[in-house]
Amino acid sequence: MAALRKWLFTGLLVIVPGVITAWVLAxxxxxxxxxxxxxxxxWQPDRLLGFHVPGFGALLTLTILLVVGALASNFAGRKLVQWGDALVSRIPVVRSIYSSVKQVSDTLFSESGNAFRTAVLVQWPREGVWTVAFITGSPSGEVAAYLRDEYVSVYVPTTPNPTGGYFVLMRRSDCVELEMSIDAALKYIVSMGVVAPPDPLAGEAVRAVTP
Incomplete structure (x- = not known):
């Protein structure tokens, strides 16, 4: 029975990652x-070829993104985008949704964006309980005027789906900055702590003994 149990868990370790990866890609x-x-x-590929080939939608999406990005990168394209933003900003209800989504997308996808600047260790949801979170910026405007001390904007993701979480403002002194990269921190969160990030001290020790 011990051997059967070992084979079963070994089979799961081999098959489950591949199956989940294939499911997500599909x-x-x-x-x-x-x-x-x-x-x-x-012009439908299924009609032209006579059978369905998955993936043409991904190629079409990539082509559209490249074309729109190329058009919006020149002077005329930027002016057109600004005109569209100004038009949408005059539509009630729609402008509030659009402006919020645009601010988030500009932060996440722009080359100068600074979302998820640093991985930090914070006490959440109560003192004595620690979790990994991300500094996303600093409060400004009315919020910064109300908060007297030095605060930072912190995103505390949920596990195993980091797209959901909590936005909180914490004192910078209460955030322990980590040396791990953002990718390593995300893997740590998604895996529920199973995939631990590499120990930076171990890397320094290896470099120290290497001639």
């Missing part, structure tokens, strides 16, 4: 294939 490609609906029926 879901992602299937979602992007929906973009093919914008093409005329005569």
């Amino acid at each position: 879901w992602f490609v299937g979602t992007l294939d929906v973009t093919l609906a914008i093409l005329p029926e005569a």
Whole structure:
């Protein structure tokens, strides 16, 4: 029985990562294939080829992103984007949603964006309980005027889905900055602590003994 149990868990360790990866890729490609609906029926790949080939939606999405990015990078494209932003900002309700989403996307995707600056260790949700979080910025405006001490904006992600979480303002002195990279911290969170980040002290020890 011990051998059977060992074989079972070994099989799970080998198969589960591949199955989950294939499932996520299939879901992602299937979602992007929906973009093919914008093409005329005569241009549909399934109609032209006579059978379905997954992945054409991903290629179409990538092409659209590249074309829009190229057009928006020149002077005329930037002016057109500014005109569109100004138009949307005059529409009630829509402008509040659009402005919020645009601010988040500008922070996450722009080359000068600074989302998830530093991985930190904070006490959450109560004193004595620690978790890994990310510094996303500093409070400003009315919030900064109310907070007398030096505070930072902190995002505390949930596990194993880091896209959900909590936004809190904490004293900088209450945040312990970590040397681990943002990618390593995210892996640590998603794996629920199973995939531990590398020990920086171990790396320094290896470099010290290397001639």
